[in-house]
Amino acid sequence: QVQLVESGGGLVQAGDSLRLSCAASGRTFSSYYMGWFRQAPGKEREFVAGIMWSGGTENYADSVKGRFTISRDNAKNTVSLQMNSLKPEDTAVYYCAASQYRTSRSQGNFAYWGQGTQVTVSS
Numbered sequence: 494q495v496q497l498v499e500s501g502g503g504l505v506q507a508g509d510s511l512r513l514s515c516a517a518s519g520r521t522f523s524s525y526y527m528g529w530f531r532q533a534p535g536k537e538r539e540f541v542a543g544i545m546w547s548g549g550t551e552n553y554a555d556s557v558k559g560r561f562t563i564s565r566d567n568a569k570n571t572v573s574l575q576m577n578s579l580k581p582e583d584t585a586v587y588y589c590a591a592s593q594y595r596t597s598r599s600q601g602n603f604a605y606w607g608q609g610t611q612v613t614v615s616s
Contacts, residue, residue, distance in 0.1 A: 495519040495591045495605040502587060502610030505579055509614070513574040515589030515607060523567035526592040529574045530600055531585035531612075538588070540598040542574060552598065557583075579614045586611050 501513040513529070528543035542563040543552045551563050557576075565572040572589060587610050590603035597603070 495522060495525060497589045497591060497605055497607035499587065499589045499607040499610040502612045504613045504615065507580055507614055507616050509579050510575070510577045511579060511612060513576065513587055513589075513610060513612070515572045515574075517570045517572070517589075517591065519570075522570045522591075524593075525605075526594055526596055527563075527565055527572040528590045528592065528597070528603060529563060529572075530588045530590055530603075531583075532588070532609075533582075533585040536585075538600055540600070541587070543592075543596065543598065544572065545596060550596070552596065554598075576612070579612075581614045581616045584612060584614050 496518045498516045529541040530538050531541050532538040544563045548565050560578045562575040589607040591605040592603040594602045
């Protein structure tokens with residue numbers, strides 16, 4: 494069982510940076526594949542980034558590649574999403590999620606979810 498709590502969302506201007514954090518509880522955090530998803534108003538939730546348990550392999554959606562960086566600290570049970578060069582189209586509720594799959598971009602493969610944190614990027 495893993496419980497996830499996101500933080501770090503807010504209102505920023507286009508071109509700014511923001512760092513989201515996800516604190517996880519559960520002794521087996523290090524064995525989960527961790528991901529960030531987002532859902533914009535009127536749109537389906539979509540994969541943003543994911544990182545393997547070892548931290549060695551990262552996956553990104555094409556829309557954020559080169560601007561966002563996912564990282565994890567298994568000793569602190571945290572996963573972060575550094576978001577640079579933010580655009581208005583990045584506006585969404587961002588969710589942290591945990592999967593027992595080795596790697597996945599499908600939200601159906603993530604069993605545990607945080608409550609979400611709002612990111613709003615003004616133009």
